[in-house]
Amino acid sequence: MTLRTxxxxxxxxxxxxxxxxxxxxxxxxxxxxxxxxxxxxxxxxYTEELATYDFGDPGANLDRVTAASTEEFAxxxxxxxxxxxxxxxxxxxxxTGHVVAAGIVELTDDRATVxxxxxxxxRNLAAPDGRTDSSRMIIELERSGDRxxxxxxxxx
Numbered sequence: 827m828t829l830r831t832x833x834x835x836x837x838x839x840x841x842x843x844x845x846x847x848x849x850x851x852x853x854x855x856x857x858x859x860x861x862x863x864x865x866x867x868x869x870x871x872y873t874e875e876l877a878t879y880d881f882g883d884p885g886a887n888l889d890r891v892t893a894a895s896t897e898e899f900a901x902x903x904x905x906x907x908x909x910x911x912x913x914x915x916x917x918x919x920x921x922t923g924h925v926v927a928a929g930i931v932e933l934t935d936d937r938a939t940v941x942x943x944x945x946x947x948x949r950n951l952a953a954p955d956g957r958t959d960s961s962r963m964i965i966e967l968e969r970s971g972d973r974x975x976x977x978x979x980x981x982x
Contacts, residue, residue, distance in 0.1 A: 858933070861933060864973075865930060866930065870925045870928050872895075872965065873979070874924060875923075876891055878921060879914065879919070880920045881914045884907070891976070894976050920950070926945055938974065939967075940967065943962055944960065945959070963980060965978070
């Protein structure tokens with residue numbers, strides 16, 4: 827094997843390795859972007875579901891939220907919702923939540939932390955014409971199979 831043949835073989839091997847590394851990095855970057863997009867979409871949807879309720883059918887909110895939650899959060903949310911149902915019914919409360927902005931704080935393959943800015947249109951006997959409440963929340967998500975589940979929601 828001549829020197830020229832060896833140099834060509836080394837260059838071809840280096841190019842092959844370089845292309846393989848770039849391909850791997852591109853694929854990994856795309857997977858992270860897909861995880862990020864799915865986490866943001868899930869956090870947005872779940873926050874809006876948490877902030878949307880109607881005294882006429884309080885079970886609908888409970889069902890939507892618990893269906894998208896980890897077992898632990900679903901149990902906690904069920905307990906809190908049950909305790910607040912009388913207040914909601916007595917006050918004839920309704921609300922619709924709308925996420926104004928959301929961003930990833932931290933992301934791994936199986937956990938995500940999302941900061942969410944929420945506007946909630948609230949109407950009840952104390953505010954019959956309605957009002958808008960703005961708030962911030964930290965949403966924790968856990969990955970289960972191919973979907974994100976709501977693990978916690980903390981107002982900030």
